[in-house]
Amino acid sequence: MSEPGSRIVQAKVKVESLKKGMVIKAYSGFSSRYNMMDALTCEFVRHNFRGTRVIVLRGDKKFNIEVEDLKPGDTLKGIHHFPPALQKLTIVTPELIGALKKRGMLAFIAVQPMLIAEQTRKELRELLQMVEETTRSQSTPAIGRNPKLRSISARIVSDLVESVQKSLPIRQETVESIQYEMDNARRGILSVKSIENSVNNITVNESIAALLAISSLKESQQTYDHCVDVGVIFQSVYLKIQTKRRKKSVFSKKNQAMLGGFLHDFGKSVVPHEILDSKKKFDKNSRPMQILRSHPIHGARQLTVLNLPKAIVEMAGYHHVKMDGDMLSSYPQDVSFKNISFEVRLLSIIDIYQALVGTRSYQRSWSPPATMRYLEALAGVEIDQYAFDLFIREMGVYPKGSLVELSDGSLGFVMNVPQGDKDINRPIIAIVRNNKGEDITHHHLLDLAVEKDISIAQDIDRKDAFGEKTVDIFTSITVS
Numbered sequence: 357m358s359e360p361g362s363r364i365v366q367a368k369v370k371v372e373s374l375k376k377g378m379v380i381k382a383y384s385g386f387s388s389r390y391n392m393m394d395a396l397t398c399e400f401v402r403h404n405f406r407g408t409r410v411i412v413l414r415g416d417k418k419f420n421i422e423v424e425d426l427k428p429g430d431t432l433k434g435i436h437h438f439p440p441a442l443q444k445l446t447i448v449t450p451e452l453i454g455a456l457k458k459r460g461m462l463a464f465i466a467v468q469p470m471l472i473a474e475q476t477r478k479e480l481r482e483l484l485q486m487v488e489e490t491t492r493s494q495s496t497p498a499i500g501r502n503p504k505l506r507s508i509s510a511r512i513v514s515d516l517v518e519s520v521q522k523s524l525p526i527r528q529e530t531v532e533s534i535q536y537e538m539d540n541a542r543r544g545i546l547s548v549k550s551i552e553n554s555v556n557n558i559t560v561n562e563s564i565a566a567l568l569a570i571s572s573l574k575e576s577q578q579t580y581d582h583c584v585d586v587g588v589i590f591q592s593v594y595l596k597i598q599t600k601r602r603k604k605s606v607f608s609k610k611n612q613a614m615l616g617g618f619l620h621d622f623g624k625s626v627v628p629h630e631i632l633d634s635k636k637k638f639d640k641n642s643r644p645m646q647i648l649r650s651h652p653i654h655g656a657r658q659l660t661v662l663n664l665p666k667a668i669v670e671m672a673g674y675h676h677v678k679m680d681g682d683m684l685s686s687y688p689q690d691v692s693f694k695n696i697s698f699e700v701r702l703l704s705i706i707d708i709y710q711a712l713v714g715t716r717s718y719q720r721s722w723s724p725p726a727t728m729r730y731l732e733a734l735a736g737v738e739i740d741q742y743a744f745d746l747f748i749r750e751m752g753v754y755p756k757g758s759l760v761e762l763s764d765g766s767l768g769f770v771m772n773v774p775q776g777d778k779d780i781n782r783p784i785i786a787i788v789r790n791n792k793g794e795d796i797t798h799h800h801l802l803d804l805a806v807e808k809d810i811s812i813a814q815d816i817d818r819k820d821a822f823g824e825k826t827v828d829i830f831t832s833i834t835v836s
């Protein structure tokens with residue numbers, strides 16, 4: 357389901373027509389060597405596309421199976437559901453196009469991300485504006501030169517940094533109350549009282565905005581931190597989305613959306629610590645995996661016993677249901693996506709977003725912008741396209757707290773999400789490292805909406821740049 361006039365264009369594209377920046381959602385056309393595959397070709401696909409699902413013709417029947425289950429004699433019709441580790445096979449680059457041609461991968465379902473379409477349109481508008489301004493012999497003053505603009509941006513930045521400093525203990529307290537109640541549930545004592553108390557402590561909108569920025573900066577290796585970040589993002593994004601859609605929130609009390617987010621993985625309290633904290637990857641049919649996959653059912657049961665609202669029970673019960681119910685990562689398996697509410701669809705996107713941004717998976721942490729691009733590739737295939745479009749509009753292509761490298765080589769944190777008709781690719785940046793690689797103590801602000809000759813070159817893994825010090829560096833940002 358997509359909004360009318362949605363700007364994402366998804367189409368079948370031949371390999372010759374792939375363009376840099378497109379995102380491949382599925383491989384859908386192959387050379388003849390993939391017809392009735394021999395053992396070698398079969399192994400090649402299994403090895404290079406580990407973790408994906410494939411559509412094959414076996415005899416005269418079509419199957420949608422895990423790539424590991426591919427057999428010699430199968431005819432390959434499609435490859436989809438790319439895991440994060442294979443993102444490099446979905447983001448189109450000249451090198452990838454070359455490799456695809458060589459391997460006989462000939463057609464794809466790809467999207468031209470709206471970010472790019474949007475940028476081109478914005479650039480055109482900016483160009484026209486520049487022509488107009490030149491004819492009037494006037495130029496827009498940049499932030500460094502105009503004291504009024506400078507003070508507005510400086511205020512946005514110092515308010516955010518200050519509220520992040522204040523909110524760090526609130527976050528810690530909330531993490532502890534979730535841990536406390538989940539440990540109690542392990543011992544058979546079922547309550548969410550202290551989590552509800554924490555929810556009531558986070559009443560000021562300002563602290564929700566700050567907690568949202570912290571989720572881009574801080575690791576959340578454990579279930580408890582993960583739940584806090586998911587709850588905060590859900591509360592913030594959901595309410596804004598409902599206001600824009602002119603729809604009422606399904607939650608009757610203030611901050612109840614956040615409570616639902618905090619509780620979505622409550623069922624993990626039935627999963628033994630050895631399984632929950634294990635770094636080992638469990639086999640898909642193993643007992644530990646079955647126990648892990650039962651957490652939504654247990655969570656929904658526990659929250660029903662506690663008399664929590666239906667919307668919150670559904671968030672716990674259905675947040676792992678995917679558009680394609682046959683996927684192994686979709687559970688409980690007897691639930692159909694078409695019966696899943698908008699709230700749960702949105703929550704499940706935030707759940708994946710947070711899990712990738714907050715933890716280190718596949719030896720690297722995911723930057724918020726890279727995670728957004730990954731989710732964009734999943735939208736319409738595994739996750740709901742409409743909910744994703746609204747999510748990215750609120751979070752931005754560069755969520756607050758993202759670390760980016762600018763075209764002049766300096767590094768800075770993203771401090772706002774441009775709203776209204778402002779270009780989403782040009783937020784306010786607080787520079788923390790100059791282009792000589794030196795960390796700077798007197799921070800410099802750049803509003804990319806004004807400073808047109810500089811732009812974001814790439815996003816940076818905060819861990820690579822600053823290690824454990826990311827939060828400290830962010831909270832020490834001072835601007836005059």
Ligand SMILES: [Fe+2]
Pocket residue numbers: 620621651675676
């Ligand atoms: Fe979960």
Ligand SMILES: [Fe+2]
Pocket residue numbers: 582586620621707
């Ligand atoms: Fe989760």
